[in-house]
Amino acid sequence: MHDLHRSTKNRKGFYVKMKFFKTKNAKQEKPFFVKYFKWILWFSLSFYFFLKFLNNHDSGNINFKTTIVNHSHRALSESILHQPKNNQGLLNDMKVYVYELPSKYNTDWLSNERCSNHLFASEVAIHKALLKSRVRTFDPTDADFFFVPVYVSCNFSTVNGFPAIGHARGLLSSAVELVSSELPYWNRSKGADHVFVASHDYGACFHAMEDRAIAEGIPEFMKNSIVLQTFGVKYQHPCQNVEHIVIPPYVSPEKVQLTLSKSSIDGRRDIFVFFRGKMEVHPKNVSGRYYSKRVRTEILRKYGNDRRFYLKRHRFAGYQSEIVRSVFCLCPxxxxxxxxxxxxxxALGCVPVIIADGIRLPFESTVPWSDISLTVRENDVAKLGNILDYVATTNLSMIQQKLWDPKLRQALMFYDDVETGNATWEVLVALSTKLDRSQRRSRVSSE
Structure with a gap:
């Protein structure tokens, strides 16, 4: 090693000579490739950077369709990173294409940080998780479903601070017009394999007041699609007359984890019945509508002075610390x-007391709601105290044992990534049961 160093120390470098053939004079002659190696290398690199320049210049004018086509070219290499992992078979190797819409439809709204943290924020969370999911495909010709990421809940009213979704129909219509004019997949299925999120009071009817929601109905262009919505009932209702999946409302996993880091889920629970939220003394508002069908008003009237009931009408940022101390949590x-x-x-181990006649709960095939919660009819609110006393003295410990299973918390919460058992995973499992709507599956089965 040292001899080699000494023999080459005065050289700028070294190379290995290879004898390819001999001339008649036994002289060694360099082959063409070796002789002109520098020039070939220079030409190759120049040509590569020239092509790269042509492909990327004037990027500000690249349209929606060009972006999609470029992604299709990346599909082969990207698919290596998105090979199925364990449990992928449960999804029947389903593939989802996520449209890359202009930022005005989604990410521009994130300038207000409330957009990704309020109760309607599942539209943001699902989009973010799908972007990193292994079910995502960059090749639209290989997709079973097409996800249309439009955030419609982030337009907060300057008057009351609540989400104002009056613009929802126009924004969604504009997005559909874009994807249907630039690519063939919407028109091919008439939107049947396209997926939207409607995480609002009455889902795809896009209005907080039921009578107005029913009157306006589901937008015509969405009626053939699949809607992920928080609204679900077991009876006939115009706002769920669309192919849909009932999903949970958004609750920040980080906030829940912070609360549990301070108070153990099986710790002391010194509040018997808890509720904090809007409870109107006079429930009929200026529009003539009765808030909560007067249920919350009846709870306040009946149990406002009952020491077993911890009822608060005003907001408190740290109210999760009250939930984790409570045995029963009212969900009217x-x-x-x-x-x-x-x-x-x-998520915080408080037995939900559901007071909402006919409600259909999220992920009913996974979450054993009848084992971990109580259901009280709206007309039986006056009997609430006796009902909860009876449960507390009979099977409360059995309910809590099942409720405190961390898998249930995971199933109802949206995380940054799609992992087996979390809420976005459960959405995909439910979506995989609708593969008969996939144009790709129909094509393959007919071949």
């Missing part, structure tokens, strides 16, 4: 039947 309907309290109660 508001304007719509569902409530984020359903998820918060399960």
């Amino acid at each position: 309907l508001g304007w719509a039947p569902w409530s984020p309290r359903l998820v918060e109660s399960v």
Whole structure:
């Protein structure tokens, strides 16, 4: 090693000579490739960078269709990174294509950080998780479903701070017009294999007041699609007359984890019955509508002075610390039947007391709601105290044992990644049962 170093120390480098053939004079002659190696290398690199420049220049003018086509070219290499892992078979090797819409339809709204953290934020969470999911395909010709990522819940009213979704129909219609004009997949199935999120009071009817929601109905262009919505009931209702999957409302996993880091889920629970939220003394509002069908008003009237009931009407940022101290958490309907309290109660180990007639709960095939919660009819609110006393003295410990299973918390919460058993995974499992709507599957089966 040292001799080699000494023999080459005065050289700028070294190379290995290879004898390819001999001339008549036995002189060694360099082959063409070796002789002109520098020039070939220079030409190759120049040509590569020239092509790269042509492909990327004027990127500000690349349209939606060009972006999709470029992604299709990446599909082969990307698919290596998105090979199925364990449990992928449960999804029947389903593939989802995520449209890359202009930022005005989604990410521009994230400038307000509430957009990704409020109770309607599942539209943001599902989109983010799918972007990193192994079910995602970059080749639209290989997709079973097409996800249309439009955030419609992040337009917060300057008057009351609540999400104002009056623009939802126009924004969604514009997105559909874009994808249907630039690519053939919407028109091919008439939107049947396209997926939207409608995480609002009355789902795809896009209005908080039931009578207005019913009157306006589901937008015509969405009626053939699949809607992921928090609204679900077991009876006939115009706002769920669309192919849909009932999903949980959004609750921040980080906030839940922070609460549990301070108070163990099986720790002391010194509050017997808990509720914090809107409870109107006079429930009929200026529009003549009765909030919560007067259920919350009846709870306040009947149990406002009952020491077993911890009822608070005002907001408190740290109210999760109260849930984790409570045995029973009331989940009465508001304007719509569902409530984020359903998820918060399960996540923090408080037995949900569901007061919303006919409600259909999220992921009923996975979450054993009848084993971990109580259901009280709206007309039986006056009997609430006796009902909860009876449960507390009979099978409360059995309910809590099942409720405190961490798998239930995971199933109802949306995380940054799709992992087996979390809420976005459960959405995909439910979606895989609708593969008969996939144009790709129909094509393959007919061949």
